[in-house]
Amino acid sequence: MMQDGILAEALRGGRVESRHEGRAVVVDAEGRVVWTLGAGEAAVFPRSTVKALLAIPFVETGAADRLGATVEELALSCASHDGEPEHERVGASLLARAGRDVTCLECGVHWPTSDAAARALAAQGREPTALHNNCSGKHGAMICTACDQGLDPAGYVYPEHPVQKAATEVLASLTGARHDEVNRGVDGCSMPTYAIPLRALARGFARFGAGVHMSADRAAAARRLREAVAAAPFMVAGTHRFDTKLMAHFGPRVFSKMGAEGVMVAALPELGLGIALKAADGANRAPEVALAALLLRFGASLWSDADRVMLAALAEKPLRNWNGMPVGTLRAAPALSEESFA
Amino acid sequence: MMQDGILAEALRGGRVESRHEGRAVVVDAEGRVVWTLGAGEAAVFPRSTVKALLAIPFVETGAADRLGATVEELALSCASHDGEPEHERVGASLLARAGRDVTCLECGVHWPTSDAAARALAAQGREPTALHNNCSGKHGAMICTACDQGLDPAGYVYPEHPVQKAATEVLASLTGARHDEVNRGVDGCSMPTYAIPLRALARGFARFGAGVHMSADRAAAARRLREAVAAAPFMVAGTHRFDTKLMAHFGPRVFSKMGAEGVMVAALPELGLGIALKAADGANRAPEVALAALLLRFGASLWSDADRVMLAALAEKPLRNWNGMPVGTLRAAPALSEESFA
Numbered sequence: 309m310m311q312d313g314i315l316a317e318a319l320r321g322g323r324v325e326s327r328h329e330g331r332a333v334v335v336d337a338e339g340r341v342v343w344t345l346g347a348g349e350a351a352v353f354p355r356s357t358v359k360a361l362l363a364i365p366f367v368e369t370g371a372a373d374r375l376g377a378t379v380e381e382l383a384l385s386c387a388s389h390d391g392e393p394e395h396e397r398v399g400a401s402l403l404a405r406a407g408r409d410v411t412c413l414e415c416g417v418h419w420p421t422s423d424a425a426a427r428a429l430a431a432q433g434r435e436p437t438a439l440h441n442n443c444s445g446k447h448g449a450m451i452c453t454a455c456d457q458g459l460d461p462a463g464y465v466y467p468e469h470p471v472q473k474a475a476t477e478v479l480a481s482l483t484g485a486r487h488d489e490v491n492r493g494v495d496g497c498s499m500p501t502y503a504i505p506l507r508a509l510a511r512g513f514a515r516f517g518a519g520v521h522m523s524a525d526r527a528a529a530a531r532r533l534r535e536a537v538a539a540a541p542f543m544v545a546g547t548h549r550f551d552t553k554l555m556a557h558f559g560p561r562v563f564s565k566m567g568a569e570g571v572m573v574a575a576l577p578e579l580g581l582g583i584a585l586k587a588a589d590g591a592n593r594a595p596e597v598a599l600a601a602l603l604l605r606f607g608a609s610l611w612s613d614a615d616r617v618m619l620a621a622l623a624e625k626p627l628r629n630w631n632g633m634p635v636g637t638l639r640a641a642p643a644l645s646e647e648s649f650a
Numbered sequence: 651m652m653q654d655g656i657l658a659e660a661l662r663g664g665r666v667e668s669r670h671e672g673r674a675v676v677v678d679a680e681g682r683v684v685w686t687l688g689a690g691e692a693a694v695f696p697r698s699t700v701k702a703l704l705a706i707p708f709v710e711t712g713a714a715d716r717l718g719a720t721v722e723e724l725a726l727s728c729a730s731h732d733g734e735p736e737h738e739r740v741g742a743s744l745l746a747r748a749g750r751d752v753t754c755l756e757c758g759v760h761w762p763t764s765d766a767a768a769r770a771l772a773a774q775g776r777e778p779t780a781l782h783n784n785c786s787g788k789h790g791a792m793i794c795t796a797c798d799q800g801l802d803p804a805g806y807v808y809p810e811h812p813v814q815k816a817a818t819e820v821l822a823s824l825t826g827a828r829h830d831e832v833n834r835g836v837d838g839c840s841m842p843t844y845a846i847p848l849r850a851l852a853r854g855f856a857r858f859g860a861g862v863h864m865s866a867d868r869a870a871a872a873r874r875l876r877e878a879v880a881a882a883p884f885m886v887a888g889t890h891r892f893d894t895k896l897m898a899h900f901g902p903r904v905f906s907k908m909g910a911e912g913v914m915v916a917a918l919p920e921l922g923l924g925i926a927l928k929a930a931d932g933a934n935r936a937p938e939v940a941l942a943a944l945l946l947r948f949g950a951s952l953w954s955d956a957d958r959v960m961l962a963a964l965a966e967k968p969l970r971n972w973n974g975m976p977v978g979t980l981r982a983a984p985a986l987s988e989e990s991f992a
Contacts, residue, residue: 322837416972493663590668630758
């Protein structure tokens, strides 16, 4: 497709077996494009990438502090967690801050996205609840925000609910993109999701990372959430998950968040940069390796040798078969690493 | 990419959220191209699509009959099964025909690809064995073939082993493509896989389906395997799986087989046609909807209204969120259905 470049390749026997096309854009907080692959103007549903932005009202309104939310609970508010026992526990404790429980969640139920956690739950003879839904923290924060304001949280997933409107206002303000019925879809957890230009999504995260182009209160809320995620990276995803590994290593120096259908965002707060990627085919493996390559390249002035080694290992990984034999490679497309004159 | 077309699209909120590029080709048993999307000459690792061809020696040599292999065991020989209890049972019974057991399997171990079956196994306090590996039937048939010939099956996964060589000869003969160290890779189950032109893969299945361009013995073996798969479609994949659903409905009128990294083959024996597809990005959801559209179109003269309804439902499916709400659609690309003058 004319509007895409190559994000990643899977090789076997020395040949490219599969490849992922897509788009990527690096912008500064003014929204100036520093680098782009493919058409940065083309629209994308951000899906879960914007969870931290949706959590801003929980902190900005003071609800999180009045209710005594912990760092782990703040981190879970930004999470696509994989349903391990700690995620279930923290999701329940978050709801309990507002005197609520799992019955208030409107996200639906699914087995933990972690296969091991799903099997462990089954081995205990248990069925999943909405606390195992990867969005439970995002939803819990919205329920808490509503309750703190004396609002009935019922229907919080719908666009017209006051807390949903407030969250949408944050998205519109930080991204500078329209968010209304014209570009609205419905996400897996029943909340709305709005198709916006990829570069607007990146701009939102450049701003979120640097705390600019927003009120002082909002910047403080954004900082609290970034610090929470950096302090409790396991909450944001889980064991072996990319976002957890990245932020466990880099702490607040790197913010990253995956979203369904191959979307990914990142922020480099020290450089005021935001990054957004979309694999055209929707695969998650592609933006992971591609983002690692882009972080290596655009954060080059920041990294130690250990940082570089870590990112290089995330940008190119051996594929092993069921006997543990290396049979191929998954890697960021070479062009993402090269300086080019184009 | 210049060499690809669009196979499938995922829509949300009325927009295309993700799309899968790839290639597809329909050929007759002479290898004449009836229709193509993208470059039919480009190479692909067939992966699991060729399992039925690899099973031909098991039948052709007479081993299957001397050992008393059942229809279910023959079907499992062609399978990428999802590790449900019946698959485990039949895989064990297949090996027992040659007086062997799970310890002979060299495919490696993985949890059932069916999440429900994996959870059920965990709920029983069990760990998976190589009998849960999706390739266990393919491997079991090769072990049986070796034992029937008085050969030590050890190392049957390697290219130099006599039964592996014999299976490779079948692939080379039916596809007409070279199969040697130049284009060899290693598959997930440790057997070799050879990168061949997509149209050669399609030709192999046009021939397999019609039983032409091969000796009478081989044609009879191919027919036995097609009939076994049609009689026991659950063995080939499992509950809710595409190949099982398709062949449970169509019986011997349609042969289909998925392979890892987005490969898919099919045969329409009554028309002497073979079909092969490859999603460039490696996703399995794309060739499923695309194949359904191609079967609807190229088998048009064969189908009843009920057949057409069934295929149309496989070619375009609603996407539902965790509350069961329809939020989008996965569908074959419109161009696959249209007659075109290109």
